[in-house]
Amino acid sequence: MEKMLNKVFVATITELPENLGRTVYVGEGKLELAIFKLSNGKIRVIENRCPHKGGVLAEGMVSGEHVFCPMHDWKINMSDGNVQAPDIGCVKTFQTEVQNNQVYVLLPEN
Amino acid sequence: MKKQKLVLIGNGMAGVRAVEEVLKLDSEGFDVTVFGSEPYPNYNRIQLSKVLQGDTEIADITLNTWEWYEENGILLYPGETVTSIDTVNQTIVTDKERQVSYDKLILATGSVPFMLPLPGADKEGVTAFRNIEDCERMIEASLSYKKAIVIGGGLLGLEAARGLLNLGMEVDVVHNSNTLMDRQLDNTAGKMLQKELEKQGMNFLLEKQSAEIVGESRVEGLRFEDGEVVKTDLVVMAVGIRSNMKLAEESGIPVNRGILVNDHLETEVPNVFAVGECAEHKEMVYGLVAPLYQQGKEMAKRICGETGNGYQGSVLSTQLKVSGVDVFSAGQIIEEEETKSVTLFDDWRGVYKKVLVNDGKITGAVLFGDTKEGTRLLNLINKRAPIEEYMDNKGAEEAGADLIASMPDTEMICGCNGVTKGAIVEAINAQGLTTVDQVKGCTNASRSCGGCKPLVSDLLAHTAGDAFEQNQKESICACTSYSKEEVMEEIKAKGLTYTKEVMNVLGWSSDEGCSKCRPALNYYLGMLNPAEYHDEKESRYVNERLHANIQKNGTYSVVPRMYGGVTNADDLRKIADVADKYKVPLIKVTGGQRIDLFGVKKEDLPNVWSDLDMPSGSAYAKGLRTVKTCVGADYCRFGTKDSMGLGIKLEKKFEGLNTPHKVKMSVSACPRNCAEGSIKDVGITGLDGEFEIYVGGNGGTHLRKANLLAKVKTEEEVLETTAGFLQYYRETADYLDRTSAWVEKMGLDHIKSVLANKKTFIELNHRMDEALSVVQDGWKQALEDKTLLRDLYQNLKVPAGSN
Numbered sequence: 046m047e048k049m050l051n052k053v054f055v056a057t058i059t060e061l062p063e064n065l066g067r068t069v070y071v072g073e074g075k076l077e078l079a080i081f082k083l084s085n086g087k088i089r090v091i092e093n094r095c096p097h098k099g100g101v102l103a104e105g106m107v108s109g110e111h112v113f114c115p116m117h118d119w120k121i122n123m124s125d126g127n128v129q130a131p132d133i134g135c136v137k138t139f140q141t142e143v144q145n146n147q148v149y150v151l152l153p154e155n
Numbered sequence: 156m157k158k159q160k161l162v163l164i165g166n167g168m169a170g171v172r173a174v175e176e177v178l179k180l181d182s183e184g185f186d187v188t189v190f191g192s193e194p195y196p197n198y199n200r201i202q203l204s205k206v207l208q209g210d211t212e213i214a215d216i217t218l219n220t221w222e223w224y225e226e227n228g229i230l231l232y233p234g235e236t237v238t239s240i241d242t243v244n245q246t247i248v249t250d251k252e253r254q255v256s257y258d259k260l261i262l263a264t265g266s267v268p269f270m271l272p273l274p275g276a277d278k279e280g281v282t283a284f285r286n287i288e289d290c291e292r293m294i295e296a297s298l299s300y301k302k303a304i305v306i307g308g309g310l311l312g313l314e315a316a317r318g319l320l321n322l323g324m325e326v327d328v329v330h331n332s333n334t335l336m337d338r339q340l341d342n343t344a345g346k347m348l349q350k351e352l353e354k355q356g357m358n359f360l361l362e363k364q365s366a367e368i369v370g371e372s373r374v375e376g377l378r379f380e381d382g383e384v385v386k387t388d389l390v391v392m393a394v395g396i397r398s399n400m401k402l403a404e405e406s407g408i409p410v411n412r413g414i415l416v417n418d419h420l421e422t423e424v425p426n427v428f429a430v431g432e433c434a435e436h437k438e439m440v441y442g443l444v445a446p447l448y449q450q451g452k453e454m455a456k457r458i459c460g461e462t463g464n465g466y467q468g469s470v471l472s473t474q475l476k477v478s479g480v481d482v483f484s485a486g487q488i489i490e491e492e493e494t495k496s497v498t499l500f501d502d503w504r505g506v507y508k509k510v511l512v513n514d515g516k517i518t519g520a521v522l523f524g525d526t527k528e529g530t531r532l533l534n535l536i537n538k539r540a541p542i543e544e545y546m547d548n549k550g551a552e553e554a555g556a557d558l559i560a561s562m563p564d565t566e567m568i569c570g571c572n573g574v575t576k577g578a579i580v581e582a583i584n585a586q587g588l589t590t591v592d593q594v595k596g597c598t599n600a601s602r603s604c605g606g607c608k609p610l611v612s613d614l615l616a617h618t619a620g621d622a623f624e625q626n627q628k629e630s631i632c633a634c635t636s637y638s639k640e641e642v643m644e645e646i647k648a649k650g651l652t653y654t655k656e657v658m659n660v661l662g663w664s665s666d667e668g669c670s671k672c673r674p675a676l677n678y679y680l681g682m683l684n685p686a687e688y689h690d691e692k693e694s695r696y697v698n699e700r701l702h703a704n705i706q707k708n709g710t711y712s713v714v715p716r717m718y719g720g721v722t723n724a725d726d727l728r729k730i731a732d733v734a735d736k737y738k739v740p741l742i743k744v745t746g747g748q749r750i751d752l753f754g755v756k757k758e759d760l761p762n763v764w765s766d767l768d769m770p771s772g773s774a775y776a777k778g779l780r781t782v783k784t785c786v787g788a789d790y791c792r793f794g795t796k797d798s799m800g801l802g803i804k805l806e807k808k809f810e811g812l813n814t815p816h817k818v819k820m821s822v823s824a825c826p827r828n829c830a831e832g833s834i835k836d837v838g839i840t841g842l843d844g845e846f847e848i849y850v851g852g853n854g855g856t857h858l859r860k861a862n863l864l865a866k867v868k869t870e871e872e873v874l875e876t877t878a879g880f881l882q883y884y885r886e887t888a889d890y891l892d893r894t895s896a897w898v899e900k901m902g903l904d905h906i907k908s909v910l911a912n913k914k915t916f917i918e919l920n921h922r923m924d925e926a927l928s929v930v931q932d933g934w935k936q937a938l939e940d941k942t943l944l945r946d947l948y949q950n951l952k953v954p955a956g957s958n
């Protein structure tokens with residue numbers, strides 16, 4: 046089945062700090078995302094909750110494609126959402142588009 | 156039923172014993188063929204030194220006679236060497252062009268002596284000490300020459316030297332360390348041994364590196380790296396052995412330091428086994444007879460199709476076979492920091508006994524002069540018995556088995572991460588782990604509070620044996636092999652200025668490091684260059700980055716500073732107002748004598764600070780937290796000093812300082828110590844006429860009572876001594892080591908002597924002043940910086956709809 050995607054503006058790229066996360070609330074607080082600008086300029090958006098104990102990933106330390114959860118140091122790949130060994134799990138990742146410095150997140154239609 | 160063809164390559168102790176074990180289990184099932192390069196039946200190589208020493212004939216050390224082979228229907232080809240193995244068609248070929256097929260093949264090729272690659276090592280009169288041929292060469296040399304040098308002050312070297320003495324030669328033993336048998340003996344026993352052997356006529360050249368064997372066609376002397384030349388007619392190299400795995404390697408059987416085998420001594424090739432000195436089991440290659448026999452037993456079970464637990468590795472033990480000298484050692488030899496020992500030293504009778512104890516369990520022993528207890532101790536070590544069992548001579552041998560060994564597999568080792576003993580042991584065995592860090596990486600054990608580290612370490616020692624002991628250099632993290640000291644040296648030498656530069660220049664395995672090394676590097680760089688360094692927010696843990704403590708629900712807690720735990724109505728009113736205004740759900744008094752506001756939303760933090768208009772309490776910092784005080788001389792009938800006043804001075808001086816880990820202080824005004832200085836990083840006790848400064852206390856996971864660092868007369872001296880102490884801690888401690896761990900590592904006496912040097916003391920104080928001069932209040936700094944406020948504290952809210 047094909048899913049419709051909603052394109053939502055989240056930030057201006059120049060206003061995002063490098064290697065620091067940012068929390069984004071979409072709608073009425075139903076969805077909480079963590080948005081990152083990596084050191085290579087790429088944007089990554091993931092669900093802002095660690096699958097372990099719900100740590101806010103936006104506050105984690107960023108290293109390359111990975112973010113370390115601030116709660117118990119789980120290491121999560123921001124591209125595919127996979128938790129790195131020895132821990133296991135996965136967070137949702139979201140596609141983004143950048144047009145004229147504007148960052149959009151592609152969200153599935155509810 | 157048709158008999159299986161069992162072929163043994165290597166007619167030595169390990170291989171033949173394994174065949175004996177097979178025959179014991181199944182005397183009818185196999186046709187056994189044995190190939191041995193030496194033209195003898197199986198002899199006891201361990202006793203070789205006795206042949207040399209003249210106590211024994213070759214016949215006396217023969218273990219299996221020619222008749223034994225015959226009686227058991229074993230076809231022996233002595234003096235015949237197997238040159239290749241075809242593991243696909245299951246056949247072998249010898250140097251006599253004999254081809255034999257097998258159903259099961261045992262490799263027991265033993266080891267070859269390691270010959271130092273010295274220039275001149277090929278000269279006549281240079282020999283190893285490994286087999287009967289070597290012995291004969293030495294005996295022959297003794298007939299026409301006088302002077303011998305043995306290179307290697309280990310077990311083998313000393314036995315060779317003793318033999319050469321018996322043959323009437325003058326013997327020098329050259330050793331690169333300053334202690335004989337330093338892999339098996341501690342310093343004390345090593346020195347006693349040296350004295351005893353010197354009495355017997357041996358001469359020692361210790362801490363000498365051999366450089367060249369000089370002479371025409373025959374050896375005439377040995378030159379050392381320091382240029383000295385010692386004359387000799389014979390050089391015996393006894394520096395060690397290596398697995399003889401050439402045949403296996405050439406036949407495509409996987410090897411590392413030895414031929415790789417599993418718990419059942421199976422190589423990675425079907426129907427091919429390896430046993431003894433040529434085999435590598437869990438990264439260990441054993442060169443002593445007991446492990447080899449245990450291996451043979453387990454292998455036989457597998458060959459005969461019986462089930463067994465498999466070989467589990469061995470505790471090493473050694474006994475020196477030199478007449479008139481009794482030396483025994485087993486397990487751990489050298490004390491580590493936590494090791495306790497039971498020692499008996501009787502210089503008069505020349506008896507020395509040391510039993511090493513870790514966490515109450517016997518982990519090693521060294522005996523000199525009287526080795527009767529050797530076997531018993533080895534048993535106790537093997538089952539990691541509590542020391543009481545040894546001390547109580549009549550005690551039941553089986554009572555109270557070792558804690559680690561007796562723990563059920565389901566027992567929790569790491570409570571934080573829910574890791575059981577079984578999970579750790581499995582990971583150690585399955586993945587060949589040898590360090591606590593690797594166990595942490597693979598299982599999570601000890602990743603959180605670290606309280607279980609000693610247990611994990613014990614478990615490793617227990618499971619992985621000596622491979623664990625050999626692997627203790629600590630790198631900063633898994634991204635690099637550099638230690639903290641090395642990194643700091645490189646930062647200074649190369650003038651490195653930011654974390655990414657350090658990681659690039661020093662070849663980190665990941666471009667941007669990890670959550671362990673980044674904060675550490677950020678700290679080291681800032682500590683080494685306080686004036687210039689630009690602190691990296693993105694390399695700080697969340698609490699330090701946001702200047703607040705994150706809670707499990709993603710809210711934060713706020714602790715304003717209350718110097719010395721002293722407050723006033725205005726401050727309390729402000730706190731109450733803020734609590735109302737921001738609907739703070741929990742207000743709690745902390746253990747450090749201040750007030751904590753819980754449940755503050757991140758986006759409210761700047762406003763809360765602004766409304767409080769108080770300095771940050773740094774409750775989140777790897778730095779000075781609080782200075783707890785008692786009420787002191789103003790009110791207390793016992794108080795001798797103004798503890799609150801001094802506490803406030805200390806807190807004002809050191810607030811905002813970055814340190815390797817948090818620092819808690821206290822000031823009490825009398826020995827009743829109401830401010831609990833014995834569990835603080837720095838605890839001051841005021842007495843009548845002086846102050847006592849205690850350091851390295853800790854009331855947390857690793858409870859530790861503080862040590863008295865100094866007694867001083869004035870408050871000024873308290874401040875200076877504290878500054879000197881803290882600065883030395885800042886400069887030398889590993890990041891995330893509390894002062895308690897650091898004091899243990901450095902030793903209190905060392906710290907005292909550093910601070911006692913007037914010049915050093917002044918310099919430390921200077922550098923502390925420099926560090927303090929750039930300190931800023933975290934809250935104020937954030938409030939004044941618009942970009943920081945946006946980057947760190949603002950969230951984004953976007954509508955869900957499409958645009």
